[in-house]
Amino acid sequence: MATLNNKETAFLNLMEVHKGIIHKISKMYMDTPEDQQDLFQEIIYQLWRSYDSFNSQSKFSTWMYRVALNTAVVFFRKENKKISSIPELPEHIAVEESPSVLKELQLAHFYKAVQKLDNIEKALIFYHLENYSHKEIAANLGISEGNTRVKLNRAKTKLKALIKQQGYEF
Amino acid sequence: MNFDELQSAWNSDEGKGAVLPETLQRLKSAHMPVTKLRKNMRKEFIMLVIIFSLMGFFPLLSIQGVPTIPFYAMYTALIMLTVFHLTKFYRFYQRLHANTLSSKDNLYEVYYDIKLNIEMYKSFNYSIIPLIMLYLVMIVLDLDHFTTTPVTPHKKMVIIISFVITFIVAVIVVIVLVEWWVSYAYGKYLRQVGKLLDELREA
Numbered sequence: 001m002a003t004l005n006n007k008e009t010a011f012l013n014l015m016e017v018h019k020g021i022i023h024k025i026s027k028m029y030m031d032t033p034e035d036q037q038d039l040f041q042e043i044i045y046q047l048w049r050s051y052d053s054f055n056s057q058s059k060f061s062t063w064m065y066r067v068a069l070n071t072a073v074v075f076f077r078k079e080n081k082k083i084s085s086i087p088e089l090p091e092h093i094a095v096e097e098s099p100s101v102l103k104e105l106q107l108a109h110f111y112k113a114v115q116k117l118d119n120i121e122k123a124l125i126f127y128h129l130e131n132y133s134h135k136e137i138a139a140n141l142g143i144s145e146g147n148t149r150v151k152l153n154r155a156k157t158k159l160k161a162l163i164k165q166q167g168y169e170f
Numbered sequence: 171m172n173f174d175e176l177q178s179a180w181n182s183d184e185g186k187g188a189v190l191p192e193t194l195q196r197l198k199s200a201h202m203p204v205t206k207l208r209k210n211m212r213k214e215f216i217m218l219v220i221i222f223s224l225m226g227f228f229p230l231l232s233i234q235g236v237p238t239i240p241f242y243a244m245y246t247a248l249i250m251l252t253v254f255h256l257t258k259f260y261r262f263y264q265r266l267h268a269n270t271l272s273s274k275d276n277l278y279e280v281y282y283d284i285k286l287n288i289e290m291y292k293s294f295n296y297s298i299i300p301l302i303m304l305y306l307v308m309i310v311l312d313l314d315h316f317t318t319t320p321v322t323p324h325k326k327m328v329i330i331i332s333f334v335i336t337f338i339v340a341v342i343v344v345i346v347l348v349e350w351w352v353s354y355a356y357g358k359y360l361r362q363v364g365k366l367l368d369e370l371r372e373a
Contacts, residue, residue, distance in 0.1 A: 027185075073277070140272060143372075
């Protein structure tokens with residue numbers, strides 16, 4: 001029992017450090033706060049269930065991204081749920097706004113656009129933003145490096161077009 | 171905005187609003203395709219167990235034309251089949267998924283797991299058909315025993331043909347219903363994972 005508690009505490013401590021990135025994955029894959037919370041919880045559950053398979057020789061974040069994205073890719077949103085309203089994006093922002101406000105606006109446009117991509121494209125964009133090389137992305141997705149390059153370029157072009165459609169310069 | 175700016179915005183996002191559960195013991199999987207599929211199948215099996223338990227009392231109603239011995243022979247075989255399939259489902263239910271594999275391997279594993287569960291479900295439903303046939307054969311063989319008036323060869327032939335036609339119609343209805351129900355209730359999970367595998371194919 002004490003061992004389980006120690007293991008759980010160690011796991012929760014790790015999650016405390018990495019919860020932000022899991023939340024970001026949830027926001028990429030789900031559009032409503034309720035679905036994002038459901039996905040967040042499901043990822044934590046799947047990580048906990050697979051925790052024994054984590055080999056401390058490898059990097060925790062790499063292992064975590066795999067489990068988190070594998071979960072997000074096949075995640076089913078709740079059926080027959082009332083669709084809650086998605087917050088509208090601000091239409092205009094003054095040039096003199098602070099950099100943090102500007103970044104928030106950019107992120108709001110990014111999340112709204114990325115949610116419209118295919119699930120695999122979302123994973124590609126995620127790994128790209130986490131500075132993974134084509135080789136690393138290919139290994140994590142289980143596809144060839146050439147295929148990764150082609151698919152990532154397509155996903156980036158699609159994302160750019162979607163952000164432009166929202167009236168934001170990209 | 172360009173991708174460098176997006177990268178900078180992404181790095182600055184700390185993922186505010188993430189709340190960890192207080193305890194991990196109460197966490198349950200609820201939104202994964204295999205979990206949903208098994209949850210639905212579990213509900214159906216519970217219903218079946220209730221129906222089969224009630225079925226055991228059927229001959230006690232003393233309805234004419236329900237011979238007791240063939241009925242209980244079929245009933246025992248039905249219970250054995252159900253126990254066999256329930257055990258198989260339970261074993262699969264306990265199996266852990268290696269979701270630490272690459273996305274493609276993980277998707278293949280999920281895909282074939284769903285397919286396997288669906289095929290097991292179908293095989294369970296179809297395995298009932300020979301039992302019904304056996305039950306009907308037992309009734310036909312023992313026809314004289316269940317009727318008060320002697321059965322003429324002509325009448326016996328008419329009864330046998332009626333049984334064969336009823337059996338063929340019942341088999342067709344069972345197959346159509348099972349295929350429709352599986353496609354309607356469980357096929358969507360298979361289609362969703364199949365679509366994801368398509369997305370991973372070489373460009």
